[in-house]
Structure formats: C-alpha cells, structure tokens
Amino acid sequence: MEATRAQVLAHRAAVQGLHGGVALDDVEALALGFVDSPPKTGGVGIAVRTGPVDLDGLVRVLSLRGAPHLHRRADLPVLRRELRPRTPRQFAAWVGGFDPPDLGHLDLLIELLRREFPGDRATKGELSAAVSPLLPADWTPWCEPCGADHVVDGLFRLGTLLAGLELEHVGARLVFRKPTGPLPVVEDAGEPTLLRAYARLVGPFAKADAEKWLGAGPRAAWPQELRPVTVDGRGLLVSEDVGEAPPPPAALLLFHRDPYLLGPRWLVAPDAAVAKRVWRPVGSPGALVVHGEVVGDWRYSFSGRTVTFAVRGWSRIRGAARKALGEQAELLAAVWGASALEPNVVEWAQP
Known part of the structure; x- marks a missing residue:
C-alpha cells in the first residue's frame, strides 16, 4: 500500500478531530x-x-x-x-x-x-x-x-x-x-490496546516511534493487524487504510507534544530547521501548523488580561490561515483565562 504525506496528514487531522466541533x-x-x-x-x-x-x-x-x-x-x-x-x-x-x-x-x-x-x-x-x-x-x-x-x-x-x-x-x-476507594487491580498485559490506539490515531508510524511514545521499552506484542505502507518512498506501518479526508485545517496553534505531532517528525515537519526550533530538549515553543505542516513556532505571555502571541512568520501569513490563527488565539486565550476577568485581549508580536 502507498500513500502520500498529504493524504496522511489529512487522515490524521480528521481522525483526531482537528476540524473542531467534536x-x-x-x-x-x-x-x-x-x-x-x-x-x-x-x-x-x-x-x-x-x-x-x-x-x-x-x-x-x-x-x-x-x-x-x-x-x-x-x-x-x-x-x-x-x-x-x-x-x-x-x-x-x-x-x-x-x-x-x-x-x-x-x-x-x-x-x-x-x-x-x-x-x-x-x-x-x-x-x-x-x-x-x-x-x-x-x-x-x-x-x-x-x-x-x-x-x-x-x-x-x-x-x-x-x-x-x-x-x-x-x-x-x-x-x-489523597487516594479514595480500594487499590486499583492491575490485570495481566493482555491485548496491546494503547498501541492499537496509537496506530489508528497516529499511523503510519515506525515501531521506534511507538516505543518512544510508550516510554516503557520494547513491548511483548504488537497489534496483529499492522501492515506495511510506503509514504513518499519511506516504509512505515499502518493498521487501517489512509482513506480520503478533507484537507487539514488552515492553521493551528498546537503545543509540541500534541497527539497530532506524534510519530515520524518528517511527516509533519519536513523542514529540519523548523523542527529543530520546535522540538528542543528544554523549553520547546508551540508548533505553528499551517495546512497540516509545522512551518514555524510560537510563544505566549500574559500581562494582566492581555495575552500576547509571538508567532514566527506571522507577518507572512495571509488569507484563511491568518483568519484561522486569529480564531485559534482567541480560543487559547479563553481557555487560559477561564478563571480571570473577561475579556482576554489578544495581541501579536514578532519573536
């Protein structure tokens, strides 16, 4: 089976609910x-x-x-x-x-x-x-x-x-x-439920990607339904067909450990220099995602009821992506400011 990177990103955005309203x-x-x-x-x-x-x-x-x-x-x-x-x-x-x-x-x-x-x-x-x-x-x-x-x-x-x-x-x-109730019963390992969820929501992927995400060393069993897929010439694994899906959202402000960004990094961030800026050993910024790809980074700061977003490349973003970023910023400000006096004001700055 073969798939393009664009198909993979569209499928992942759809199955993870990134078009909103879920x-x-x-x-x-x-x-x-x-x-x-x-x-x-x-x-x-x-x-x-x-x-x-x-x-x-x-x-x-x-x-x-x-x-x-x-x-x-x-x-x-x-x-x-x-x-x-x-x-x-x-x-x-x-x-x-x-x-x-x-x-x-x-x-x-x-x-x-x-x-x-x-x-x-x-x-x-x-x-x-x-x-x-x-x-x-x-x-x-x-x-x-x-x-x-x-x-x-x-x-x-x-x-x-x-x-x-x-x-x-x-x-x-x-x-x-303080814990309440009885001590939880931990059953035998059983079926690889977490890996099945990872394969469905993140795939295509490599086994090393899944093991890194689990953080618990090699597993004894892998889902039996895994099968090979080639994405832009590279061999990966998938548990279900990468079917047709609507294009990813015009723009998203995600943190660097959002589930959408799991798996092979080159799939979501083809520019190695951008990936190096977003995924740092300490103090990683957010990931600026435009039409499914990580194209830059962003940070935020508070001053009273004002949230300032510093988005690398903000001045170059136009059209639907710029409108979508504005909506994303307002959403994030509302989530962070839930316990603060309204309204939260969004400002933009160049990093």
Whole structure:
C-alpha cells in the first residue's frame, strides 16, 4: 500500500478531530492522553478539537513516560495494565540513569504511596519524603541535586499511577489528592490496546516511534493487524487504510507534544530547521501548523488580561490561515483565562 504525506496528514487531522466541533466524549485522541505540562496545555489541545469545554470529567495523572496527562477515568485501567513493567527491559526504562533495583519491591512502593499519604493533599516532594525511608536501599539511591536519598523519580511517578493517585488540575507544582476507594487491580498485559490506539490515531508510524511514545521499552506484542505502507518512498506501518479526508485545517496553534505531532517528525515537519526550533530538549515553543505542516513556532505571555502571541512568520501569513490563527488565539486565550476577568485581549508580536 502507498500513500502520500498529504493524504496522511489529512487522515490524521480528521481522525483526531482537528476540524473542531467534536463533543468531549467523542475526542478519540483522549485514548492517547493529552500531555498537561505546564498545566492547562493539555486542556488547550482538547479545546482545539471541542471548543471551550468543562474538563472536570477528566483526570490528571502521571502516566506515559511519567509525565502529567489528562485522561478519561475509564481509560486508567488500560494505562495501568499496559504501563506496568513486566520485563527487566521495560522496568529499566523507568529508572533513568540509575541501576534497576529489585522489581519485586514495586508492590511495596504502591502500598506505601497509599498507606503513608500525608493529609488530604501532598506535593511530590512531601509524598516522596514520606515513602523513601521505608523502601529498600536500592530503591532510594543518593540524589546529588536534592542532596538526599530518595526513591528514583521515574519509579515514584510510575508508582503513583499504579496506586491510583490523581493530581490537582491546576498549579505549577505537582500536588496529589489523597487516594479514595480500594487499590486499583492491575490485570495481566493482555491485548496491546494503547498501541492499537496509537496506530489508528497516529499511523503510519515506525515501531521506534511507538516505543518512544510508550516510554516503557520494547513491548511483548504488537497489534496483529499492522501492515506495511510506503509514504513518499519511506516504509512505515499502518493498521487501517489512509482513506480520503478533507484537507487539514488552515492553521493551528498546537503545543509540541500534541497527539497530532506524534510519530515520524518528517511527516509533519519536513523542514529540519523548523523542527529543530520546535522540538528542543528544554523549553520547546508551540508548533505553528499551517495546512497540516509545522512551518514555524510560537510563544505566549500574559500581562494582566492581555495575552500576547509571538508567532514566527506571522507577518507572512495571509488569507484563511491568518483568519484561522486569529480564531485559534482567541480560543487559547479563553481557555487560559477561564478563571480571570473577561475579556482576554489578544495581541501579536514578532519573536
């Protein structure tokens, strides 16, 4: 099977609901979760698809790669089942540069996170300090930046997901809520549900792309329905035909970890110089997407009730794309300013 890059981007935009007006319950990309760091950025990604909407029905947890994500509560059992490491290689992916400790003590960490939870709310530091002295030494190596022995950060983050801990939706710090109800039951690995969702919503893709997204090392099984596809001369994998779809929206303001931007980077950002500006090791800007392609970057700042967008190349954008960017900026300002006095005023600036 063959497909063009334009067909792939049109298909992806359509299946992910980027033409807008989608009901929250129908946002298929929620199967992948929306990265929510800094807070409210995940809500922006959802609002691009739905318009301003109440997100109280979603939960904020540390999930894929230990990062804060917005998820449907009904999807949490799948996340726990498929992210729980069951092989040494999967476990090693959570420990960073540290030597993997004894995997057998993961259940002890999960028990301690619930039993030793301090109060009704606890910061990441408070909760880590409560459980670290009760863990085996190989789980609490010396941390030079913190000047203390504490549980390996990646394992702590994984443990909170498996223990059923949820985060507050707002605030610069990670603040956990006291867990309620019984300890979640984590089933056997079973079918690769997350990979199936990734293949449908992001494909075509390469296996390395999916493994990087999972952040948990190689998986034991891949969806059986995967088959090869050639996109502009490059071999990838797909789970369903890339059918006809309307062209992508004229312009979008997305954060660099939006689900639309997953998978092979060259598909969405053919200009390597632009990709280098958008995807940085630290402090990545937003991705300016015009007719499906990442063509530039953007940042924002607040001054009172004014949101200023600095869009690289704003002065060169014309027609439908310029109108669409204005609408996107107003939407983002409304999402961020939901707790502020109205109205929010959008200004433009050159970076």
